[in-house]
Amino acid sequence: MSTRPDTDPPRAAAPRETAFVHLHLHTEYSLLDGACRIRGVVERCKKLGMPAVAVTDHGNLFGAIEFYSAAVSAGVKPILGCEVYMAPGDRRDREAKWLGDSNFHLLLLAQDRTGFENLIRLTSAAYIEGFYRRPRIDKEILRAHSQGLICTSTCLKGELPTALLKADARVARQMAETYLEIFGADRFFIEVQNHGLAEQAATNPELRELARRLGVGLIATNDVHYLDADDADAHDVLCCISTRARRSDPNRFKFESQQFYLKTAEEMAAALPEYAEARANTLRVAEMCNVELDFTRRFAPKYAPPDGQDADAYLCALVYAGARERYGELTLELTERIDYELSVIASKGFSSYFLIVWDFVRYAREHDIPACARGSGCSTVVGYCLGISQADPLRYELYFERFMDPERDEMPDIDIDLCQDRRGEVIEYVRRKYGHVAQIITFGRLKPRAAIRDICRVLDVPLADADRVAKLVPEELKITLEKAIEREPELKRHYETDERLREVLEIGKRLEGLARHASVHAAGVVIADVPLDTLIPLYKPADSKDTVTQYEGPTVEKVGLLKMDFLGLRTLSQIHLARKLVERHHGVRLDLENLDLTDQRVFELLQRGETRGVFQFESGGMRDVLMKMKPNRIEDLIAANALFRPGPMEHIDEYVARKHGRKRWSTPHPIMTEVLQETYGIMVYQEQVSRLVNRLGDVPLRRAFRLAKAISKKKESMIAAERGPFIEGCVRRGLTAETAEAIFADILKFGGYAFNKAHSTGYALLAFQTAYLKTYFPLEFMAAVLTYESGNTDKIAEYIDECRRVRLPDGTVGIAVRPPDVNESEEFFTVVYPVEASAARPEGHSGNGREQVRRCGVGEVNGEGSVTRGAASPRAAAPGAGAPPRGPAQGHIRFGLAAISGVGHKAVQAILAARSAGGRFRDLFDFCERVDLTVVNKAVIEALIKAGAFDSTGAMRRALINVLERGMELGQEAHRDRRAGQLSMFGAFGPAEALPPPRIGSEEWTDAEMLAYEKATLGFYITKHPLTEHEDTVRRFADTTTADLIRRREAEPVVLAGLVTKVRAVPIKFGRSVGKKLIVATLEDFAGSIEIIVPPERQDAVLPVLRPDAVVFVEGKVNRRREEPSVQVSRVVPVQDAVREYARSLVVRLVSGEVAQAALPRLRDMCRQHRGSTALYIEITSLEGWTASIRPRECSGVHATHEFLRACRELAGVEEVRLAGARG
Template sequence: MYLNCHSYYSLRYGSIAPKQLLAIASANGVNTLALTDINNTSACLDFVRLSQDFKIKPILGVDFRNGAQQQFILIAKNNFGFLNINSYLSQFLHDQDLKIPERPEQPIEDCYVIYPYQSGKEYDLKSNEFLGIKPKDLNALKFSRWNKLQHKLVILKTVSFQNKKGFNTHRLLRAIDNNTLLSKLSKAEEGDPKNCMMPYQELCDTYQEFPKLIANTRELMADCSIDFDFSQKIPNNQKCYTNNEALDFRLLRKLTYKGLHYRYKKPGTRIFERIEKELKVIEQKNFVSYFLINWKILKYARSKNYFYVGRGSGANSIVAYLLRITDVDPVELDLYFERFINLFRQNPPDFDLDFSWKDRDDITEFIFKTFKHTALIAVYNTFKFRASVRELGKVFGLPKAEMDLLTRGKYNIDQLDKLSQLVIKYSTYIEGFPNYLGIHAGGILISEKPIHQYGATFMPPKGFATTQFDMVVAEDIGLYKFDILSQRGLGKIKEATEIVAYNHPEKPPIDIHDIKRFKKDERIKHLLRNAKAIGCFYVESPAMRMLLKKLQVDNYLGLVAASSVIRPGVAKSGMMREYILRYRFPEKRKEAPEVLLKIMPETYGVMVYQEDVIKVAHHFGGLDLGEADMLRRGMSGKFRSREEFMKVKQQFFDNCKADGKPDAMVADIWRQIESFAGYAFAKGHSASYAVESYQSLFLKAYFPLEYMTATINNFGGFYSTELYVHEARMHEGIIEAPCINTSFTQAIIKGKTIYLGFMFLQAFESKLMKQIVAERHKNGLFENLDDFIDRVPISIEQLSILIKINAFRFTGINKRELLWEARLKISKTPMEEHIMTLFKTEKITYKTPKLSSTDLENAFDEMELLGFPLCNPFDLLETEFSNERRASQLLEFQQKTITIEGYLVATKHTKTSNGKVMHFGTFLDYDGDFVDTVHFPPVATQFPFRGKGIYSITGKVMVEFDCVTIEVQSMVRAAIIEDPRYSVNSENPTFQNKKSFEDNKRRIKTASLSELSIET
């Protein structure tokens, strides 16, 4: 009887979770229920899946509305009708300018249409169209002509809330949606407070005077049936690449063997056996098209010279390696294929494909053009508590100060006023409600059937159709995503090779994919051993830099392990230190539990990879491969809940107890396993990251300045642009501020000189960057300030930025004089374009006073416009720097307390096991070398970081595995010199210049031209 039910996926309207809606229906004796969310199908598939648990027949539809105004309801008779509803709804979700009409313009097949009854309104109803009569309409119906046409009437009892609290929540959500105070919320924006579910018999009693309506509604609902297969036995991804399964497999085999000679000079029996084994399983599991679709995507990427990395467990496949989906040799690393695909696995394998952030959109567009049924996957952005407090605080009209207090959690709930208590109460209640739909980071569906078979799609600003359901729901229905991701590291690598090509035209082209050569390179080994990998993907972070120093890794396999050892799971379990000990000191390996050493000889009995955890669960815990895979998925957070994970945990302990294993050993090993939850890397994943690191390391080793230029242009990585500029200088680079005759939008390099680009200037307009470069390309270099003003339309504010950063230094005129001159010659508002004249007019030249600027003033201008000075920051100290202590000397002071000055580069904030805050700091000393610090809770509280600057650090020098850190005892930020540009000292020449400039501006405003010294 319920044809119009809303879940909380009627965004900012409904207040019932789909599962809760079914539970309410079951409790009220309802055995058939229609879910018709407002302009949304997010909950539909989950609703059908969950309905089986409540023994309720599901019906699907959509409540079409403009805002809160209901136009009509579409109910699907069957799956085809659901597809048609989704296609129809998607038209409006793709074009925000389209308004939903009062009735569908064209017939929508296999659907029922229900219009809300309005007294006095005329309706011309087709055979599949009905009027919905609400309980409040029953009296009016008795006196309406429709009382004699009851065969076209059905019950329309809307359900949007569970109870009064649900209705109150609804009002708050409507106020949030309309960005208005609750007291000013229009009644037209609210639902009826009576829109709650009543017991089935009570509903029938309400309509007992109109038995025909009850019969019509039952008949309509009986005619509707929806069916989806949630068994996941057959994936619904595109089944064939060539429209023929046999042809698909022949193509896959051909491409696999075609790639042999690219990867292996002399492939042996082991290689051929591995290929045949994998091909057999891939065919048996019907995953052939999945490999071919990925191959097609990456073939296109290579044709466009796009850099990419195929990572994840897909690196365990030699077929993927030969198809150039990955660059990881699974034979070399002994990666077992079963981690990627095994006979127990129902869902398709998973390749994570990383592209440069600049190239990913084109790859996505190619996928949409190439494959017929394609869509991005949505994510549900939910209400978070603190954000909800702010939203509801605005709805209730709370002052900002009170909202700040509530979001910080510093209150006693009993001491709050009534409004604040309501804010807290309902913020807690709506926490987790879906708020709006977003886009998954990289998930794309390529379906065998139209995407609208499963739900509607909306059109986000990126311009690609996106489902209204997330990846978990997609997997439930057998749709498995292709991961097309982006990262800046690949952009750096690609751009670096291009920069090398123009800065070193004499060099042969770089084969950046020659990983085997890189692994043997001595320069790369030196960088790794000494942790000199700034800019090189993830190995540049302070934690990774220190780990490399401790391990003294200089080989590929060691780096693969290090990239997984650094993960929180290994560190949390206490096994990171154990791994370092066993890696550095072979005699320590004997102390490892024999059973673990036997299972994981390569990692010395330490669980480092997901595969290691699975091995232990299988060989030590007696779990079968299916249970081990379940454990793996639980660790990576891919379960809808942790119920199955806990079930496997119990099985693990039961098996160990049955085998007579010591309880203490079992508990310790499980502790190590559990610490991996959500953090462990697959070995192939780590190997893929290591490949990209080797590419970066090669460029850093042989072309450091070119590589740092590319790093700067791609906005670095872990650190800020300033550190990468510093790193370039450490490699003998000469750093120049932007210049109008040399610079481009991005940084460029000429020889050893790096010219920063205009894009690094704060508040400088991107349109002007392009105009400057285009004008220079078209008509040659700029001669002087007048020539620039003639050729580029620019405001005084924008021109001031260029002058202050010294972009006209080629003229030889001091920038303070140029700034004066510019303010006299240019109006506040620039012309949109210059008009070319037949004769060039003579310029009026003003006699300006002789002004000067110091290097110190230049540094402060650079800090203002670039965010950092181009000089050594130690030169800006108020008291001249005299401390001779350097980072390179710290080893000599082990266990001694010293004082050293450092320029703050990065901080990491964390908490101890008992919840107290502590910090790790990264500084540069006067020579530009790193100083790493540890700030335990008492020191962190007493001597906090106070922003960017130079700190005097006192602490004990600690050395562990040749890695030096300072345990800070006290820390004070040193004062820098007063900004000379705004000094009030009358003797300061800058102040005199500024005063003179202002005096002259006043003179110019009051004097006639004859009084001024003007030359033509």
């Protein structure tokens, strides 16, 4: 952080005798070593009047283009360089003997374009060929790529200073002569530095003498690692973060002075007063460096059409063929749109781009890999006709200009969503076909919360304090610590009153946002027509074989390369798996891309908000929107998707009121009415904003889209430029200037958060597909959803709870999700339908839930005891098809074996292979005899037993644990016998004569023990939940669940019910209650778990009830100030008292006739014994059909305990007992 004001005027150029240029400087891209931000470096040099500056990050060119652009824009000459790591021998030698000498440094600066290209090759080779703890080159490759480069001997870690510090002047001279031979006297310089270090004071005179003897130039540098002198402490902490050291450790690595900042020319003169020539030589070097980069060139590969056809003509032919398939009749509107798009694409030379995208999307689909465009890529009719997108731009009024500006020379950008499991196959196809392909680097940065935690660790701040302070920073995309301190009173109080935390936050403000580490972008891939290392520097992650760019995505595009985003979308994988399960079990091949989008059964599911698992519509807030909106057309889903985000969310109620006719709406002009008709007069989409500007303001559509983008990015100059033309156009349309101004003001207001309709449309269509699957094929859909949430126990618990409530096509409710079973489970979740007789298992059955669906055909057996149904040739389902052939209530979802903690992929495959080869496992001993016990070891089998996976054998779980060791002994003996060629002791004489295995007892764990083991092995309860016996009470009186808490407002009162699983005390170290303790407990319900917090003043009343394993109701207020919502507790009610506390009334309905008369006296006595505050009503239905409701005078209220309710239900003559409502 600079201490100088940003308003300092630039200095005049310094006299040549005192002028200086920094040639050795590390930015944040010397990861966790440099702390300079590029913009700060350029601005500082400009203010200091320095004509040029070099960036020489360690081993890489990560920031080269960002630096070049920033410097050119500021009028400062950029010098592109790198401080490379030199291997002492061959760069490919990774023997440990080199470990102590593998970190020599050498500084290289590019003189011209050739030099920069060589720097690219060298830094690429350093990662791809020479990486050993550091990216290294050697003298062999340096000699081959030295043209256009200037070399300096660098810092104390260079070979020359290292030799001199060892008093070996002969080796130092030999090294210098080698570099002199490679670069020549005009391009090799010896470097002197002074950071106040004794070693530099000792070596500088020797380095100067060596330069004199060899006749080479001497340059002065400062090894800049941070911008200002007062950044030294923050940089020291950064180094500790890098080395995972604590600042208090006296033996840690650290910079030995605080002189590694960007000094002024005067400060450099003071540091090296006797080296005036060396300082002056920095200007000489700067004058020698003149790299000019051309960002107008393009290096996209060319698609080669068959038979030597022209790319433009081939694309045109493909598009028209696709148009006939998509649309049938080619209308004038359609052909004009196609011809317009094709003409723009051809004029820009982008036909090959579209053909490449078409090619790999076609490949994906031909290989059963779901793929489709997202975002603006849905806006082009060409893409739709090629099958790249599934959204019809004509139907949904999506505009080509939203995708590609005809007047701007920008590469097109179609993001492609792919099945996340097989995304790599598509990338590999592109690599094989087009050759020069790499994934794209991205940088993880020190975000405010992470910075606080890292700094606290370095400064020995206790972990609990670090976590608590970090969580006070709001979870917002662009939040800074400065803003967080201003907005969060508690954080501000810590900053002002706690000296230790103030230091943490001050250092955090200096370090936040710096690059922390390099990783691979989740989606980005770059494709070129020539070897990539001739164009851009390449990187190779230490733990990967993938080649990655050293430039981030925007930079890759800037230098002219084709970037494509191959995004793995879990929803596509879920849909794909669900379709395969439907095909396997019902013989129906679903055509989800041609569904009836008016299917009201699907919309009924959406209107009820039963959308857990439905893409984009499963959050609590979105479910609320759907229940209010009552969508009945696909356009409503598109709008809901766009409205449910900060900003436009405030217009949801208005949209709903207008949709249902509760509010009228109008506009000042018929054009506005027409453009906004779809969304009831509300500007929801950027496309609407652009269309209004175009049609009402008479502004060309391409400029209108530019304006829409400018509004969203708050580019005031572009907005101001279009205001006048828009007003003039509106006046020509008959509006007054005042009305036009008001409309433009509305456009600015709504356009600031209007959403990309193309994106919303593509995702609404996917959402409809998932809603369709949940409506008509709920078992297969939920099995797919559960499979792709494997590993997330909170989500699994939530979806299992949802399965209990799913409405099935036959009108019943609930899907059974059964525990893992060695005789029925596959690797992942699967659907099981019972059969009357077992059938042979398919040959080659693997049991892998995700992989198997690709290989299983219709009519195959799905595990023991179940079989698929359907015709030999599956039929395509008609859009809007009704319920599946088999009633879902007949089937269930079976847990996968991989869901069990401690049971890995190899063990699962071994179990499934044994089952496939030999059929069902009769018992534990049969299992141990047949599976590979070197893979399926004792720990695995214990986990299987505790998870209930052997329940189908009829044995008790505890009894199985008791005989497990003996079972494994017998199994190992059987394996030895088979290996020795002997007969199995269990199978020697056939089943009838086999020796019986040891008897398995009947002992069993208690319910509590059994559930505890399930929780330990599966992460949640599956056989039953401790809440199950209280489920009616919980669902009746709790007004929210742990999963739905996320949609509740800050401080909103709530009532939750659940099982207390953990209670702990946390000391309060700040504020009015310092010295006291907070009680923090975990409350678990059917949908998940949350933390509940009991403040000191409530603890006396709450703690007697709040204990582990207790089922309770919790009253309190929502706390949203941390990452996950919690509840501030005001009251806790035991479940036994819930009815008494929350029920308004109890209704006991009696059957008619004499039985009712006989029941009344007994009922009266019971009520007198249980007097309480719950109002009692007795209903009697006469033989004639009328009903009388009586409130007994002698007992108008009862204490409605579980025991009392059970006794009422068991009383002869009582037809129904029901509780009415809950207390407000």
